[in-house]
Amino acid sequence: MKSITVAQLRQNPTAALDDLENGEEYIITRHRKEVGRLVPPKRRVPVTAERAASVYAASPLDGSWSIEVERDRSDDVVENPWERM
Numbered sequence: 001m002k003s004i005t006v007a008q009l010r011q012n013p014t015a016a017l018d019d020l021e022n023g024e025e026y027i028i029t030r031h032r033k034e035v036g037r038l039v040p041p042k043r044r045v046p047v048t049a050e051r052a053a054s055v056y057a058a059s060p061l062d063g064s065w066s067i068e069v070e071r072d073r074s075d076d077v078v079e080n081p082w083e084r085m
Contacts, residue, residue: 001025006035 002019004026009016016026016038026038 001027003027003029004038006030 002024004016006028009026009028019026020038020040023040025040027034028036028038
């Protein structure tokens, strides 16, 4: 891990950002005290269609929830308030 002062970072941020892109981490110091850290973002792994399908296949939801929703909806009596007049 590299160390960089606030003044150095202010004067040449491009070099530090280039290092960040390459996975380097920095400790930012002011008056020889650590005030922060620059770390590269975590790399996201793209999800393939096969991986998504395997996750959904392992899901405990088997589709019975839609049957329950339809049953609950049929139990509701929907009245048109304008028909009462």
